[in-house]
Amino acid sequence: MNTAIYSGPVFEMAKQQFAQVADHLDIREMDRDRLLYPKRAMAVSCPIHRDDGRIEVYQGYRVQHHLTLGPTKGGTRFAPSVDIGEIAALAIWMSWKCALAGLPYGGAKGGITVDPYKLSPRELEALSRRHMQEMIPFVGPHTDVMAPDMGTNEQVMAWFMDTYSMYQGQTINEIVTGKPISAGGTLGRREATGRGVAYLVGRALEHLGIRADRATAIVQGFGNVGSVTAYSLAKRGVRIIGVSDHTAAYYDPAGLDVAELQRHVGKHGQLAGVSAESLISASELLVRKCDVLVPAAIERVITSGNASKVKCRILAEGANGPTTPEADAILYQRTDEIFVLPDILCNAGGVIVSYFEWVQDLQRLFWEETEVFDRLYRILERSFQQTIARAKHERISHRMAAMAIGVNVVQAAKRTRGLFP
Ligand SMILES: NC(=O)C1=CN([C@@H]2O[C@H](COP(=O)(O)OP(=O)(O)OC[C@H]3O[C@@H](n4cnc5c(N)ncnc54)[C@H](O)[C@@H]3O)[C@@H](O)[C@H]2O)C=CC1
Numbered sequence: 001m002n003t004a005i006y007s008g009p010v011f012e013m014a015k016q017q018f019a020q021v022a023d024h025l026d027i028r029e030m031d032r033d034r035l036l037y038p039k040r041a042m043a044v045s046c047p048i049h050r051d052d053g054r055i056e057v058y059q060g061y062r063v064q065h066h067l068t069l070g071p072t073k074g075g076t077r078f079a080p081s082v083d084i085g086e087i088a089a090l091a092i093w094m095s096w097k098c099a100l101a102g103l104p105y106g107g108a109k110g111g112i113t114v115d116p117y118k119l120s121p122r123e124l125e126a127l128s129r130r131h132m133q134e135m136i137p138f139v140g141p142h143t144d145v146m147a148p149d150m151g152t153n154e155q156v157m158a159w160f161m162d163t164y165s166m167y168q169g170q171t172i173n174e175i176v177t178g179k180p181i182s183a184g185g186t187l188g189r190r191e192a193t194g195r196g197v198a199y200l201v202g203r204a205l206e207h208l209g210i211r212a213d214r215a216t217a218i219v220q221g222f223g224n225v226g227s228v229t230a231y232s233l234a235k236r237g238v239r240i241i242g243v244s245d246h247t248a249a250y251y252d253p254a255g256l257d258v259a260e261l262q263r264h265v266g267k268h269g270q271l272a273g274v275s276a277e278s279l280i281s282a283s284e285l286l287v288r289k290c291d292v293l294v295p296a297a298i299e300r301v302i303t304s305g306n307a308s309k310v311k312c313r314i315l316a317e318g319a320n321g322p323t324t325p326e327a328d329a330i331l332y333q334r335t336d337e338i339f340v341l342p343d344i345l346c347n348a349g350g351v352i353v354s355y356f357e358w359v360q361d362l363q364r365l366f367w368e369e370t371e372v373f374d375r376l377y378r379i380l381e382r383s384f385q386q387t388i389a390r391a392k393h394e395r396i397s398h399r400m401a402a403m404a405i406g407v408n409v410v411q412a413a414k415r416t417r418g419l420f421p
């Protein structure tokens with residue numbers, strides 16, 4: 001099979017991780033490509049009028065990894081880094097994540113190569129609508145259901161839903177999740193990923209016998225996932241001593257006021273300008289001593305260069321793919337020091353509540369917020385227990401255990417459906 005279109009460092013990571021798990025599970029060579037490579041991938045051109053009258057064309061992608069368990073599911077990312085390799089890796093990770101959580105989905109991901117911070121609101125709307133228009137032949141409530149990811153939000157999901165619905169001649173809420181409540185969204189989706197991260201951090205602290213009100217945390221990334229994680233951890237009594245985004249990093253051992261940081265970002269769209277005294281370099285922040293380190297921004301930030309220097313007790317991966325395989329090997333040597341909550345477990349709250357949103361939209365029956373979070377925490381608890389039990393039993397890392405569970409689920413479904421002899 002010629003797989004050359006899938007390349008780049010993020011795709012290589014997903015490939016390397018899969019190879020390690022496939023070796024551990026003793027999956028036959030001839031079955032590996034079927035499990036790893038995406039079912040289909042789309043590349044589309046999205047032309048829009050810029051505010052100055054120019055026409056600019058942006059490249060968009062959607063990768064659907066497998067449809068063995070149901071529709072594919074995953075976010076749409078607007079970022080300058082986006083290419084088909086990055087999106088394919090994120091789609092593959094979505095598959096293992098959904099399978100670990102027991103959701104009836106395969107993984108997908110999409111994105112546009114664009115810096116959304118450089119578009120006006122009108123340009124962002126035009127690009128979002130054009131992207132969905134180009135995707136109409138490939139998505140559907142029972143084929144592939146989009147959601148937010150880095151650089152997109154509830155408003156973008158509302159534009160996606162509206163564009164798809166106008167084309168169909170009727171409102172189809174269930175085409176995307178992560179929508180505003182007023183457009184058929186569920187209570188709790190906006191906070192779901194961060195609250196899920198905080199729940200699992202709480203469980204890891206208990207596991208290690210550390211009291212939340214004596215713990216400290218550093219959070220990289222202060223968007224949807226990072227800011228809600230910081231806020232939810234602070235509500236649990238954890239002192240937030242460091243935060244960063246793409247514009248600034250702050251460290252204060254006495255603790256930062258998360259609500260104040262959220263107000264600042266709400267007003268200015270970024271962390272820069274909060275305080276001159278507590279400024280620190282972004283790379284230094286990651287290796288400061290803390291109980292909980294939460295990378296909640298981009299991929300590949302814990303690397304062979306800093307994995308031996310991080311000084312946390314818990315590494316809670318809010319982001320997708322923040323740790324390279326080389327760093328993983330180092331962290332595995334430090335298992336007694338650092339408890340890793342791997343991304344496909346740690347940030348699964350988002351897609352789990354997206355699943356609840358899809359179910360509610362399909363049934364036209366909406367739940368109370370307590371029902372959303374009770375069900376979310378039950379699924380996360382089960383995944384947490386399964387992951388640590390398997391890691392202990394097979395003497396493997398938490399990442400390897402979580403992935404092994406996910407890969408096994410997909411493999412079993414393919415086998416049952418007759419795709420494996
Ligand atoms: N939104 C969701 O529900 C989910 C998101 N994720 C993952 O979480 C991560 C963050 O996503 P969101 O919070 O949704 O995105 P977002 O767009 O809301 O926020 C991203 C944040 O990361 C910051 N950032 C970007 N580059 C950075 C850098 N080099 N250093 C420090 N900060 C940087 C941005 O300034 C911003 O604060 C991504 O890896 C995404 O794939 C995972 C599961 C669900």
Ligand SMILES: O=C(O)CCC(=O)C(=O)O
Binds near residue numbers: 073075178
């Ligand atoms: O909510 C969803 O469907 C997907 C969220 C997502 O993109 C992720 O978990 O990485």
